Amino acid sequence: xxxxxxxxxxxxxxxxxxxxxxxxxxxxxxxxxxxxxxxxxxxxxxxxxxxxxxxxxxxxxxxxxxxxxxxxxxxxxxxxxxxxxxxxxxxxxxxxxxxxxxxxxxxxxxxxxxxxxxxxxxxxxxxxxxxxxxxxxxxxxxxxxxxxxxxxxxxxxxxxxxxxxxxxxxxxxxxxxxxxxxxxxxxxxxxxxxxxxxxxxxxxxxxxxxxxxxxxxxxxxxxxxxxxxxxxxxxxxxxxxxxxxxxxxxxxxxxxxxxxxxxxxxxxxxxxxxxxxxxxxxxxxxxxxxxxxxxxxxxxxxxxxxxxxxxxxxxxxxxxxxxxxxxxxxxxxxxx
Amino acid sequence: xxxxxxxxxxxxxxxxxxxxxxxxxxxxxxxxxxxxxxxxxxxxxxxxxxxxxxxxxxxxxxxxxxxxxxxxxxxxxxxxxxxxxxxxxxxxxxxxxxxxxxxxxxxxxxxxxxxxxxxxxxxxxxxxxxxxxxxxxxxxxxxxxxxxxxxxxxxxxxxxxxxxxxxxxxxxxxxxxxxxxxxxxxxxxxxxxxxxxxxxxxxxxxxxxxxxxxxxxxxxxxxxxxxxxxxxxxxxxxxxxxxxxxxxxxxxxxxxxxxxxxxxxxxxxxxxxxxxxxxxxxxxxxxxxxxxxxxxxxxxxxxxxxxxxxxxxxxxxxxxxxxxxxxxxxxxxxxx
Numbered sequence: 194x195x196x197x198x199x200x201x202x203x204x205x206x207x208x209x210x211x212x213x214x215x216x217x218x219x220x221x222x223x224x225x226x227x228x229x230x231x232x233x234x235x236x237x238x239x240x241x242x243x244x245x246x247x248x249x250x251x252x253x254x255x256x257x258x259x260x261x262x263x264x265x266x267x268x269x270x271x272x273x274x275x276x277x278x279x280x281x282x283x284x285x286x287x288x289x290x291x292x293x294x295x296x297x298x299x300x301x302x303x304x305x306x307x308x309x310x311x312x313x314x315x316x317x318x319x320x321x322x323x324x325x326x327x328x329x330x331x332x333x334x335x336x337x338x339x340x341x342x343x344x345x346x347x348x349x350x351x352x353x354x355x356x357x358x359x360x361x362x363x364x365x366x367x368x369x370x371x372x373x374x375x376x377x378x379x380x381x382x383x384x385x386x387x388x389x390x391x392x393x394x395x396x397x398x399x400x401x402x403x404x405x406x407x408x409x410x411x412x413x414x415x416x417x418x419x420x421x422x423x424x425x426x427x428x429x430x431x432x433x434x435x436x437x438x439x440x441x442x443x444x445x446x447x448x449x450x451x452x453x454x455x456x457x458x459x460x461x462x463x464x465x466x467x468x469x470x471x472x473x474x475x476x477x478x479x480x481x482x483x484x485x486x487x488x489x490x491x492x493x494x495x496x497x498x499x500x501x502x503x504x505x506x507x508x509x510x511x512x513x514x515x516x517x518x519x520x521x522x523x524x525x526x527x528x529x
Numbered sequence: 530x531x532x533x534x535x536x537x538x539x540x541x542x543x544x545x546x547x548x549x550x551x552x553x554x555x556x557x558x559x560x561x562x563x564x565x566x567x568x569x570x571x572x573x574x575x576x577x578x579x580x581x582x583x584x585x586x587x588x589x590x591x592x593x594x595x596x597x598x599x600x601x602x603x604x605x606x607x608x609x610x611x612x613x614x615x616x617x618x619x620x621x622x623x624x625x626x627x628x629x630x631x632x633x634x635x636x637x638x639x640x641x642x643x644x645x646x647x648x649x650x651x652x653x654x655x656x657x658x659x660x661x662x663x664x665x666x667x668x669x670x671x672x673x674x675x676x677x678x679x680x681x682x683x684x685x686x687x688x689x690x691x692x693x694x695x696x697x698x699x700x701x702x703x704x705x706x707x708x709x710x711x712x713x714x715x716x717x718x719x720x721x722x723x724x725x726x727x728x729x730x731x732x733x734x735x736x737x738x739x740x741x742x743x744x745x746x747x748x749x750x751x752x753x754x755x756x757x758x759x760x761x762x763x764x765x766x767x768x769x770x771x772x773x774x775x776x777x778x779x780x781x782x783x784x785x786x787x788x789x790x791x792x793x794x795x796x797x798x799x800x801x802x803x804x805x806x807x808x809x810x811x812x813x814x815x816x817x818x819x820x821x822x823x824x825x826x827x828x829x830x831x832x833x834x835x836x837x838x839x840x841x842x843x844x845x846x847x848x849x850x851x852x853x854x855x856x857x858x859x860x861x862x863x864x865x
Contacts, residue, residue, distance in 0.1 A: 243798075290779060298779035298803050352805060426797075443626060443634035449797040458794040461762075461785040464810025467634050469688060471809040474800025 194223075198314030199507065200249040201239050208508055211249055213310060215318045222270050222321045223262035224278065226527045229253040229312035230337045230497075231507070232368055233429070236514045238306040245307055253525070254280040254305040255341040256312030257327060257334075267321040275332050277325045277487075278317060279340035280477055282309045286322065297348075297477045313507070313525065325483055328491050334524040335496040338372060339486060341477070343495065346373035346427075347486040348478025349450050353423050355382060360421050362387055364408060364437065365428025365451055366397055371521050372497055373427050373450070375400050379493040385421070396498060396521070408432055414440065427451040434472075435459040441470050449474035497522035530559075534650030535843065536585040537575050544844055547585055549646060551654045558606050558657045559598035560614065562863045565589040565648035566673045566833075567843070568704055569765070572850045574642040581643055589861070590616040590641040591677040592648030593663060593670075603657040611668050613661045613823075614653060615676035616813055618645045622658065633684075633813045649843070649861065661819055664827050670860040671832040674708060675822060677813070679831065682709035682763075683822040684814025685786050689759050691718060696757050698723055700744060700773065701764025701787055702733055707857050708833055709763055709786070711736050715829035721757070732834060732857070744768055750776065763787040770808075771795040777806050785810035833858035 200211035217223050235252040237243060260274045270276065283303040284291050290298035305311040309319075331339070346369065355361065363374045364387040377384045378401035386397055387408040394405060406413050414436045421440045428451040437447050438459055447470075449457070457472065464470045478486070489495065498521040502510045506525075513519040536547035553559050571588040573579060596610045606612065619639040620627050626634035641647040645655075661676070682705065691697065699710045700723040713720045714737035722733055723744040730741060742749050750772045757776045764787045773783050774795055783806070785793070793808065800806045814822070825831065834857040838846045842861075849855040 295779070298805075300803070302803070443631070449800055452797045452801065456794045457797050458792045461788045461793050461810050464785055464808070465788065465812045467636070467638070467812060469634075469809065469811040471807055472800070473805065473807040474797050475805040476801045476803060 196310070196314055196316050196318070198251045198310060199504075200251045200310075202249045204241055204246075204248060208511065211251065213249075213251075217262050217264055217318055218320075219264040219266040220320050220322065221264045221318050222260045222267055222276070222324055224256075224258035224276060224317050224319065224324070225261045226256050226258040226312055226314055226317060227529050228334045228337050228524050228526055229256035230341070231313075231510050231514060231523045231525060232338075232342070233514055235306075236511065239511065240515075247307060250306060251310035251313055252306065253312035255337050256317065257332065257337050258317070260324075261316075263321065270321045270324055270326070275327045275329070277327050277337070277340045278312065278319050278323065279325075279344055279483065280304050282323050283320045284323075294479055294481050297479055315527065323480065325487065328487060330491050331487065334501050334526070335499040335522070336490065337499075337524050338368065338497040338522055339490050339495065340483070342369045342372050342497070343486055343490065344478040344483050345369065345450050345476070346376050346425075347489065348482045349373070349425060349448055349475045350376050350380070351482065352475065353446060353448060355380070355423055357381060358383065359423060361385070362406075362421050362424040362440070364424060364426045364432070365430065366390070366393055367427065368497065368522050369451060370427035371397065371400065372495065373425055374402055375493075375495045377425070378402065379495060387424075400498070411436070419443075421445055423448065425450065426453070429453055431455045435463055438463040438470060438472065441468075443468040444470065446471040446473060499524050501526050532646070532650055532652050532654070534587040534646060535840075536587045536646075538585045540577055540582075540584060544847065547587065549585075549587075553598055553600055553654055554656075555600040555602040556656050556658065557600045557654050558596045558603055558612070558660055560592075560594035560612060560653050560655065560660070561597045562592055562594040562648055562650055562653060563865050564670045564673050564860050564862060565592040566677070567649075567846050567850060567859045567861060568674075568678065569850055571642075572847065575847065576851075583643060586642060587646035587649055588642065589648035591673050592653065593668065593673050594653070596660075597652075599657065606657045606660055606662070611663045611665070613663050613673070613676045614648065614655050614659065615661075615680055615819065616640050618659050619656045620659075630815055630817055633815055651863065659816070661823065664823060666827050667823065670837050670862070671835040671858070672826065673860050674704065674833040674835075674858055675826050675831065676819070678705045678708050678833070679822055679826065680814040680819050681705065681786050681812070682712050682761075683825070684818045685709070685761060685784055685811045686712050686716070687818065688811065689782060689784060691716070691759055693717060694719065695759060697721070698742075698757050698760040698776070700760060700762045700768070701766065702726070702729055703763065704833065704858050705787060706763035707733065707736060708831065709761055710738055711829075711831045713761070714738065715831060723760075736834070747772070757781055759784065761786065762789070765789055767791045771799055774799040774806060774808065777804075779804040780806065782807040782809060835860050837862050
């Protein structure tokens with residue numbers, strides 16, 4: 194069938210209407226898109242920042258919609274279900290990682306923008322194994338980002354095995370960071386926001402953040418040496434990461450879910466001396482974690498501070514994101 | 530009392546006889562030194578490589594000896610006991626780390642070469658809390674390095690939480706590396722030695738290593754991408770650490786107990802993409818782990834491939850170590 198979408202057809206071109214062919218396979222569902230997000234990561238794909246973009250590119254890797262057709266082997270989803278789709282759209286479900294329930298590590302996985310067309314479209318066809326039922330309380334634009342940035346944050350924090358009341362920090366309080374910070378706050382950790390964007394402070398206070406450090410102020414960093422159990426990096430900006438390792442307690446962990454432009458660089462002695470520190474990183478999460486997150490988010494009201502744009506405003510939204518001048522989260526209304 | 534030792538009195542001077550004053554405190558024991566090791570780390574201290582050496586420097590942070598006097602509050606050690614002392618000689622035993630049995634993280638700890646005179650001496654006076662009883666089977670020069678390099682390896686490997694039969698690697702097969710490799714072999718892991726020193730291969734095969742990769746051969750590294758659960762770095766040499774992170778499976782760990790000269794540097798995406806990888810480091814181990822190691826080493830015969838030098842040959846030993854031309858392990862016989 195013909196899928197109507199919006200795409201960047203070639204590198205450096207703007208967004209235009211675009212149609213592609215795809216059929217509903219026996220394990221697939223056809224989803225009519227209600228909302229999709231546009232993230233800074235979409236801009237990186239649009240601009241081929243990582244070098245692996247496939248054009249024509251239909252952006253957006255977080256979306257809500259309603260199932261309008263399904264393949265004959267689909268049992269887990271019904272026509273009419275309100276569902277979400279995230280960055281990962283398929284995996285082999287046979288390899289060691291998949292069998293261990295860690296299909297986000299599968300070598301044969303498919304993801305939006307590299308292997309698949311995204312959510313900035315009237316419809317999408319996705320394997321039903323990677324489609325998630327959205328609880329009725331969450332069927333609103335501010336919950337769309339749970340599917341991508343929410344999952345990435347939730348999975349990283351879950352595997353950090355934090356103990357009650359630990360001192361945690363979030364570096365970068367943008368779209369990804371403000372969701373991650375809410376999850377940490379809702380788990381009763383003392384959250385410090387490392388941000389130099391003072392105009393965000395009022396809004397960040399509203400989502401439960403009480404403590405702020407400017408990551409560019411060396412004196413403030415030095416004063417807080419050895420005081421953090423966990424620091425979650427959600428930014429693509431470059432900092433002197435040695436300074437952040439020094440902020441950690443002896444068994445502290447600096448974890449990257451944002452991917453800074455330049456190499457992470459530090460002397461090994463900062464990990465080892467009087468300590469057993471860890472630098473780690475992770476990538477989205479498993480399907481099991483997605484389901485856990487949706488329940489958790491409903492209970493704790495984890496959501497993105499969102500501004501909704503109509504489809505006619507999508508080029509404006511891209512421009513706002515590219516210039517880092519936007520709200521925390523942008524969601525495009527497709528058919529509501 | 531007067532302690533007779535050998536010291537580097539000033540930066541760039543050779544080793545000469547040296548006497549210092551110290552009294553046996555109520556918690557201390559006086560140990561007559563039998564054997565002490567000389568490590569590459571001692572050369573780094575002698576040459577003030579890390580910039581924190583205090584001269585006069587009495588080197589050696591691994592030693593065996595016999596207790597000849599004890600303070601009135603010492604109950605855990607008797608006169609005549611055959612004992613060992615390692616790099617750490619004291620800690621506050623009151624801070625959070627100490628109370629959790631992780632006194633190697635104590636901010637007030639004392640260590641040889643920075644705060645204390647070392648084992649290249651007729652005697653040493655040490656707080657009995659940091660003195661370890663040596664089982665009779667281990668009272669030989671090849672077991673002296675258990676106190677330092679053995680503990681460092683044992684503690685790192687213990688906290689790696691490896692599962693049976695995991696694929697592990699050791700980068701650098703010198704003094705530290707050949708002890709670490711034996712511990713991994715004795716825990717039934719498949720150990721790959723990353724070494725470009727072919728003349729060591731025969732001896733390394735004798736201690737149970739079956740698989741070798743030249744870390745300078747990019748083709749061999751590329752062929753083994755994604756195949757290791759754990760890689761332990763025991764060298765101070767610099768490699769492209771990105772290549773070693775790429776060798777890891779999705780949840781693999783690259784752990785530093787050797788401290789390379791230059792910064793560790795890699796793109797964050799290597800930790801995160803399709804994975805949740807970890808780079809970590811650690812430092813010696815706890816007193817509890819030292820006691821565990823001594824039992825483990827006795828059972829599994831973990832020892833250093835050692836050449837014994839007399840005290841009259843000590844300057845020769847230093848020169849051999851400085852030029853990286855020595856045996857795996859050098860032990861100085863002081864009074865046997």
